Amino acid sequence: MLSRVSVLPRVRLVRGARGLSNYHPIASHVDSAENTKTTPFDFNAENHARAELIMSKYPTNYKQAAIIPLLDLAQRQNGGWLPLAAMDRVAKLVEVAPMRVYEVATFYTMFNRERVGKYFIQLCGTTPCMVCGSEDIKKAIEDYLGIKEGQTTADGLFTLREVECLGSCANAPMIQLNDDYYECLTPKSVVELLKRCKSGNVPPMGRWGSLPLNGQVSCEGPAGKTSLFEEPAPPPMRADLDGQVDPASVKAHMGY
Template sequence: MLARRGAAALARRGPRARRLSNFHPLAQHVDRPDNKVETPFDFTPENHIRAEHILGKYPANYRASGIIPLLDLAQRQHGGWLPVAAMDKVAALVGVAPMRVYEVATFYTMFNREPVGKYFIQLCGTTPCMVCGSEAIKKAIEDHLGIQEGETTKDGLFTLREVECLGACANAPMVQMNDDYYECLTPKSVVELLEACKRGEKHEMGRWGSLPMNGQVSCEGPRGKTSLGNGPPAPYAMREDLKGEVDPASVKAHMGY
């Protein structure tokens, strides 16, 4: 019924709306042999324990608060994507109508409703990454893997999708591959990363969970650490050349401290 209503609405809105409906794989559900309401899905015994632990964090009348972490658990179990049967299972666990879960799964781009590759590459194309060369990174990935944005390689290893800001602007351009960030990329280093994945080699992550691919540490600039090399000055110390120009008491009063 929902599918018929959606089709009728698109027909009324004209051809442009129908084109937009296919812009992203989250736009609508299409039955596949491995993705139907009747397709069985259940959590593994280990994940059932995890699911109960997740739900135990919320009061009994707020079990719906566990929808997002339970969807994430189901997606990880199912190879990186959510079949409709998995969403129905989550709905049953938290005690809500399936539509409430569909709404969450189709709103957040962290959830995939179509199969993705073993290595799911999310390429940031927002302004800081763009001006630092994300288009060249995208071309290098597409040329090396023989796919276009939004496609998966025939061997099922890689899926490429361009996304909005992933919050690593200081180390642009970057990609998120599965759970890890790879930053400060060049066309050469991203191809080396892809080849390492093909060989089954995993790059070690840095102390903060991401890996600048140019050898730098975290967000340090190309010259390394250039300030506070000897630690901060003593508490409340003020430079002699600033004394008399700043009245800390007036600043505090102005700020309402």
């Protein structure tokens, strides 16, 4: 169970050579013109069906287990951020007090409680990326966009935030742009990426779901691919399953 302490702001106040982050998420709701306690929100018809499918994956006595995927669904419908009403709607769906949902939304940095740009840039600044040049990448982004970390451009296109490890250390330095990873960056290549975003011509992802911008494929080293030249066969599937498994019987289906 999440602790009540999770409603506190996750503010990074580490001073030193890397400076002080400009991003200071609020710890409680503050009304704005587009986000008040009376601002309406509900899932559209398509997402209502998705919400029902999400909740069907969990036992009925553990509906709260669906909070994270439901918040993600609400955030995507609402243009990348969560108004108070969206969190309240999720709380009603899973039948918990709104505070239980607020705790989750304020704890995880994947959820934004303030509007972000069309292109949400999360710059990894953890040690592997830092020693490979993330500070140079950050400066290139800030100089090109005319904003500082934690800010959004005046045209609403870009928001820049520095985050902790995104798990792509082998291809550092990197950024997450909305849902996608762009890796092996240089100050020049990241500016080229931003230019393509401005023109609406974002580079497509590679076969493995990320795009190193230095020409390599996935995490291949300078010698190229050295193993797994043939794609391994997938594990066999049970013929008696149609994809719909009652969560209560999952252990039996998995052979426990």
